[in-house]
Structure formats: C-alpha cells, structure tokens
Amino acid sequence: MAAGSFLRGLLRRPTAVAGLLVIAAVVVAALFAPLLAPYAPDDQMFDGLSLEGAPLPPSAQFLLGTDTLGRDLLSRLVFGARTSLLIGLVANGTAVMIGLFVGVMAGYLGGFAGAALMRFTDLMTAFPALLLAIVLAALLKPSLWIVALVIAMVNWVQVARIAYTETRSLVERDFILAERAMGAGPARILGLHILPHLVPTAIVWGTLGIATTVLLEATLSFLGIGVQPPEPSWGNIVFESQSYFESAPWLVFFPGAAILATALAFNLVGDALRDLLDPTQRGRG
Template structure:
C-alpha cells in the first residue's frame, strides 16, 4: 500500500499505471470488447480492388490485408504479447535470481563456473541468440516465451550476483553462520528478502524488453505464428501495404511503443521507491 501511494503521487508513474491497467483490461476483456472475431475474413472488409479498408464507423481502426478487423486483432494481440511478456520475464527473473544467488553465495569452483557461463551468455547478442533458438524450435506462444526467457536472464543474474557478494560479508550473515544456521536458512530467510526489491524492479522493467523482443521475433516471422494475433505479426503481415495502408503498421507500432514506455515508467519509479540510493541517477 505504501508503494502504491508513493507511485500515484508521481505523474509519470500514474500515467504508466493507467496505461498498464488499460492494457490488462483490454487483454482480459478482449472477447467482450472486440466487435468481430479476430480471425474472421469479411467480404466487406476489403475494397473492390482487394485493398484493406481504412478506419471507419464500421471498422474503427480499419481492416488488414485479409479483411479482418484490425481493432479486434489488436485486442487479442494484447493477450498474446502480455502473456509472453509476463511469463517469459517471470521465468527469466527466476533463473537470474537462482544463478545469481548461488554463484554469489557459493563462490569457489561452482560460483566461478556459473558466472563464467553467465559471461558467455552475455557475449552473445540477445536478439541473434533468440533468432537462432526460435529458428531451431517450432515457433508457438510457449516456445517463444521460453526462448525469450533463455536470453533475458543474464542481466538479472549479474546484478543479483553483485548484491549477493556484498550481503554475504555483512555482519548479520556472519552472525547467523556463527550460530550454526544452515545454508538454506541463510539463503531464503536472510539473503533472498534483501534481493526482492531488485527482482521486482527488474521484473517490471524487463516486461517492456520482453514485449519488444516478442514483437521483433514475430515481425521477422519466427515468433507467434498466424492466425494467432500478436502485435509483431500484425506488422509483419501488413508491411507490404506500408504506403497504401499505413495504419496497419503505425497503429500496432504505436501500441508497442506505448506499452514499453508505460512499463519503463512504472519500473523507474519502483526503482526509486524500493532503492532510494538510485534516485536521480540516469
């Protein structure tokens, strides 16, 4: 409650929260809000020349190249993009926490091996690695989520490792060890609670990155496969009509941009609230 009160006092956080809440509502209520079936190809959804219909009273945001209502597809695409964003980023944060805590706490051979593996993963460009993994596997919603999670955990692991190294030298950890506390008790009762603010902030900020990466993969044709709508594959399917029907590219692109901006605004404010030492830093 204290965090929420602090956030609503800041205009940027309030704007971000409002947009995030609206997106979640649209995704959950898509079957009730959407005026048409997102996969329905309508005869009156194309002009006599076979071109997409522009925005009108019948089709609020126009139609796509197959005569499907763009507004309906954007609503259902929000479900796909947000589910992948939440699931993939949640898995990435969990993996990063596990590897970061273990490598920072255990040190020695195991800790060094985990960190060298993390460094190796960081050496690969995330987008290139995601493209390779997505191309090797048969793309689907859950496969894309897994691929994104496998390339996005390294930053979390590095941050958690650094913080864990500092925590294990603190007096209260040394006191627990002298009292005979086991490793699991120290990890879960003393170290992990101190790392949760970092996990929450990175979890929020990472959703924007995950949504953008999913859109990129879908735009390249190796993400979520049609007819399942996602914001990325809506742009991919319509790119050839960029000049004739620019709304097919600009509208989903603007939605992706607004989503990333909103989660970043919320994450930045959360960082300031949960870690006051970061306030004012770029």
Template sequence: MTPGAGARLGTVLARLARRPLALFGLIVILIVVLAAIFAPLIAPFPPNEQLFEGLTLEGAPLPPDATFLLGTDLLGRDLFSRLLYGAQTSLIIGVVANGIAVATGAMVGVTAGFFGGIVGAVLMRFTDLMMAFPALLLAIVLAAIFQPSLWIVALVIAMVNWTQIARVTYTETRSLAERDFVEAESAIGAGRARILFRHILPHLVPTIMVWATLGISTTVLLEATLSYLGIGVQPPIPSWGNIIYESQTYFTTAPWLVFFPGVAIILLALGFNLVGDALRDILDPTQKGRY
C-alpha cells in the same frame, strides 16, 4: 499476503501514484491488461474472421471508419479486434517469458554469490558466455531451430534474457554475504538455509521486483521483433509484431496497418519502463528522502 506486506504494497502504490510519469505508465498497463482480459467482450468481430464488407471493391483494406474503428487488414479482418487479441499474446509472453527469465537468473545469481567457490565460478562463467552472444541473434537462432509457437517463443525469450538479472543478483548477494549481520548470524550458529532465506533473499526482493517490471518491456519488444521477422508467434494467432510483418508492404497505401500496432508496442513498453524506473527510485534505499 501478510498485513505488513499489504501495507508496504499500498505505500509503494501510493508513491507511484504521486509520480505523473509512473501514473501514466500504470494507466497504460491497466488499459492493456483490461483490453486483453475482456477482448472477447470488447472486440466487435472475431480476430480471424475475413469480412466481405472489410475490403473495397478493388480488394483493398478499409481505413478507420464508424464500423471498423481502426480499419481492416489485407484479408478484410477488423484491425481493432486483432489488436485486442494481440494484447493477450504480448502479455502472456511478457509475463511468462520474463517470469522464467527472472526466476532462472535470480536462482543462478544467488547460488553463485552465496556459495561461491567452484560452483559460483562455473555458473558465472556460463553466464558470461551467454552474455557474449547478442540476445537478438541468439533468439533468432533458437526460434529458427524450434517450431515457433506461443510457448516456444516465450521459452526462447526467457533463455536469452536471464543473464542480466543473474549478474545483478550475484553482485548483490556477494555484497550481502560479507555484511556484518550475516557474519554475526553465522557466528552464533545459524545455518546456511536460515541465512539465505531470512537475511539474503529479503534484501534482494526490491531488486528482483524492479528487474521483473523492466524485463517485461524488453520481452514485449523482443517478441514483437521476432514476430516481425516471421519467426515469432505464427498466424493466424494475432500478435502486434506479426500484424506489422503481414502489412509492411502496404505501409504507404494503408499506413494504419503499421501505425496502430506500432503505437501499441511503444506504449506498452514505455508503460513498463516508466513503472520500473519509478520502482527503482522508490525501493532503492539510497534514493529515500530525495522525493
């Protein structure tokens, strides 16, 4: 990272910290990231260990107490430990799937917008075709076709989430390609590669950063939905979605099994949304001077 880039990053973080909602989102994200990284050190029990003392004499899960901070599940496993390891699953899928989706969408959008012609028309019609399918329905179909696993779920989510960023980057690239400074560069003999990498892509970085942040929220929710439907990450790998899926029938008798993973999903998605919204306001030139 160059000194200039480091200074800009510091400025953005400082402006984020001055916004209470964005600061709350950053704190939530930081807590979840640290919990996922240090899960082996924090978790009091292995996530898949079935504990005899984790069930009542009648075989029912235990509510939260001093030993099991968030209670136990139907098999006597510590819910707190499973949530910590479930954070790893959510973040891995969120970062990997969203990273692939953003890279794919940005590449398609920039290529279509910059080169135009038949290439742009074909790429954008394919994008429109993909957008015509409901994302959740398409993800369910793809997840059902392939054998669900951590990486397959990440790939499936990426395959249905790239279209929005492709549309956005296409529109902005077309707008930038018609600007006077691009035409001036072309007039003095600058090649297409120089125009693309020196003048087009730098202007797209803020948009890509915002969509990358907001997209993680969507990815986390979609992974939880697929796992809840039983076609996402498969047990015994802990996932916030499959924890709810396994425990939904005991919602009235053991509500903590659904409440705690549900709150975790909501808070993480909310955290990324708050940070993404703040980044959009900070990085959007039309918003400068308003705060």
C-alpha cells in the same frame, strides 16, 4: 517502506500514473478481449475489403480499419494484447527466476562453483541477445510457449549479474557471519536474510524487463519466427502488413503504437519502482 507511503509515492509521480493507466488498459483488453472486440480476430469479411480487394481505412464500422484479408484490425489488436502480455509476463517471470537462481547461487557458494556460474553468464552475455533468440527460435518450432521460453533464455543474464553482486555483498555482512557461527544452514540464510533483500531488485527488473520482452517478441514475430498466424500478436500484425506501409499505413501505425505505448508504460513504472525501492534514491528529486 509502508504500503500506504509506497502507494502515495507512486501516485505522486505523473509519469508512473500514466504508465499504470496504459498497463491497466492493456490488461483489461487482454482479459476481456472476447467482450471488447467487435469481431472475432480471424473473421474474414467480404465488406472488410474494397471492390479492388484492398484493406479499408478506419471508419464507423471498422474503427481502426481492416487488414489485407478483410479482418478487423481493432479486434486483432485487442486479442494481440493477450498474446503479447502473456509472453511478456511468462517470459520475463521465468527470466527473473533463472537470473535470481544463478546469481544467488554463484554469490553464496563463491569459489570454483560461483566462478563457473558467472563465467557461464559471461558466455551468454557475449552472444547478441537478438541473434541468439533468432537462432533458438529457428531451431525450435515457433509457438507462443516456445517464444516465451526463447526470450527467457536470453534475458536472464542481467538479473543474474545484479543478484550475484548483491549476494556477494550480503554474505560478507556481520549478521550473516554470525548466523553461520551459530550453525544456521544455507536454507535459513538464503530464505531469511538474502532472498528478502533481493525482492526489490526482482520487482524492479520484473517490471522493466516486461518492456524488453514485449519488444523482443514483436521483433521475433516481425521476422516471422515468433508467434505464428493466425494467432494474433502485435509483432506478426506488423509483419503481415509491412508491404502495405505506403498504401495502408494504419496497418503498421496502430500495432506499432501499441507496442511503443506498452513498452514505454512498463519502463515508466519500472523507473518509479526503482526510485521508491532503492534506498539510495529515496529523498532525491
């Protein structure tokens, strides 16, 4: 599929365009957080609290209000975009690479080695992803990179299953058998014939998985075992403010809306990419 026709096909989908706009806004916020945020994310301001010590609602000075420590919520959300997006990209990119490696190796090798790799994948699938992530995060010292590693360790299994299925179907094709008969080694077969066929799958799952990763990071941070304060992430902003849901609902609503919008945007773009890159979907709809 030519790049021009692919781009036109993507832009013809209103939902994909909406998702791209939201993703672009999050990326801009993450890259230029120091320029866009009106205050430093950790500044505790005396005028950021009422006389009774309560957080302030949205106003001209604090567009999204302040939190329980008098910090500007908009600034923390902008810097939190950097944390959530970085974890989403790093964790999901690592998960896709691990899944591709395990799935391709299992599918190409077959036999006992392939079966052992897939039984290990089944074993990982048997554990609830959130419970496994909670256990791993609790055992390790929570930090940005540890959270990314934990999420990657529980999110690779779906990619491995798909990569295994596609690799098994490819290794039985006539052109692969012909390459083997001509003496081609595993590196040539994998590099020239199998991995290029898996690129669309990696792109689609790489996009769709970011939404899952952002939600899982928010869940871990909400439970207090994700990114640790004072470093802001959307999940720990909700965690810090949950007891003020009734008296200061903006503290939960705005970060929750950011999480929801970002996850939805990546899902919309991922669905569009799947329809465009999957040959069985072209021409439908």
